[in-house]
Amino acid sequence: MNAGTSEQVSPAPLVPALDPDLFPVHIGFSTTTGPLSRLIRWATGAKVSHCFIVYRCGVFGGDMVLEASGSGFRVMAWDRFDRVNKLIAVYRLRRPDVALRGGMMRLGPRLGDAYDTLSLFGYLLRSVFSLRRVPFNSRKKLVCSEAVALYLQHVGVDVGRTSVVTPRDLFEVAQRQQDVFELIETGKAFKKLRRGGK
Numbered sequence: 001m002n003a004g005t006s007e008q009v010s011p012a013p014l015v016p017a018l019d020p021d022l023f024p025v026h027i028g029f030s031t032t033t034g035p036l037s038r039l040i041r042w043a044t045g046a047k048v049s050h051c052f053i054v055y056r057c058g059v060f061g062g063d064m065v066l067e068a069s070g071s072g073f074r075v076m077a078w079d080r081f082d083r084v085n086k087l088i089a090v091y092r093l094r095r096p097d098v099a100l101r102g103g104m105m106r107l108g109p110r111l112g113d114a115y116d117t118l119s120l121f122g123y124l125l126r127s128v129f130s131l132r133r134v135p136f137n138s139r140k141k142l143v144c145s146e147a148v149a150l151y152l153q154h155v156g157v158d159v160g161r162t163s164v165v166t167p168r169d170l171f172e173v174a175q176r177q178q179d180v181f182e183l184i185e186t187g188k189a190f191k192k193l194r195r196g197g198k
Contacts, residue, residue, distance in 0.1 A: 023055070023097050023100050023101050024055065024056060024092060024093075024100075025053060025054070025055045025092075025093045025095075025100045025103075025104070025155075026053070026054040026055070026090050026091060026092050026093065026184065027051065027052075027053060027054075027090070027091050027093060027148060027152070027170070027174060027181065028051065028052050028053075028054050028065075028087065028089070028090040028091075029048040029050070029051050029087075029088045029089050029090075029167060029170075029171050029174075030048065030049075030050045030051075030052070030085040030086055030087050030088055031047065031048055031049040031050060031085070031086050031088060032049070032050070032084060032085055032086060033086075036049075036070075037049035037050065040166075040167065044166050044167065044168040045168070046166075046167065046168035046171065047088060048088050048167045048168060048171050049167055050067070050069075050085065050144050050167055051144050051145055051148045051167045051170050051171070052065050052066065052067035052081075052144060052148065053065070053066040053067070053147075053148060053151055054066075054078065054090065055104070060077070062077060062078060062079070063077075063078035063079075064076065064077060064078060065077070065078055065081040066107075066147075066151075067081070067144055067147070068113070068115055068116075068142040068143055068144045068146070068147040069115060069144065070115050070117070071115070072112060072113060072114050072115050073110055073111055073112060073113040073114075073115075073142050073147055074111065074112075075111065087185075087186075088171075088186070089171070089174070089183060089185070089186050090183075090184055090185050091174045091181035091182060091183055091184065092181075092182040092184050093152075093155065093157075093180065093181065093182075094179065094180050094181070094182055095155045095156060095157070095180065099154075099155040099156055100155055102154065102155070103151050103152075103154035103155040104151075106154045107147070107150060107151050107154060110142060110147070110150070113140065113141055113142050114140075114141045114142075115141060115142065115143065116141035116142055116143050116146070144167065145165050145166050145167045145169065145170055146162055146165065148170055149162040149165045149170060150162050152170070152173075157173075157177070157180055159173055
């Protein structure tokens with residue numbers, strides 16, 4: 001860097017890597033004020049409407065989010081994601097490094113899959129009429145909870161049937177299985193951590 005220029009300081013990572021050989025992966029839960037989020041919260045009776053995967057990416061040098069949203073199943077920068085989502089909680093996955101990496105590799109081919117908008121109405125019908133399956137569910141498309149459930153299944157976490165799980169179901173799994181899900185931040189504390197790291 002040239003003399004007289006100020007050095008840029010990057011934001012603190014979600015969880016600092018304790019060992020370069022570790023591959024920390026986190027499962028997050030959030031919501032927004034949008035109509036779809038409100039509908040999901042109403043249908044499931046939960047404070048969360050969205051779930052996602054967060055991982056520290058050496059290639060991009062920051063925290064990245066892997067999520068299924070209206071734009072499809074995609075990767076995006078944490079800072080961009082954080083601008084439009086209200087964070088509820090983030091859990092660090094306590095699974096072997098080889099399992100976490102392997103889970104990402106197995107989920108990778110689904111990147112670019114379309115968002116399964118129609119199945120959201122199926123989830124609503126299932127909750128109202130206590131159906132065993134989700135009507136209109138597509139095997140070639142994903143909703144957020146299905147994507148996260150597939151990853152958890154790949155790393156050896158029992159989440160039940162991935163095609164019928166909701167963000168609320170996964171949030172409850174994370175709260176129950178404290179040996180697998182380590183709560184690292186809640187929304188307010190996380191905001192403070194991020195501001196302090198900049």
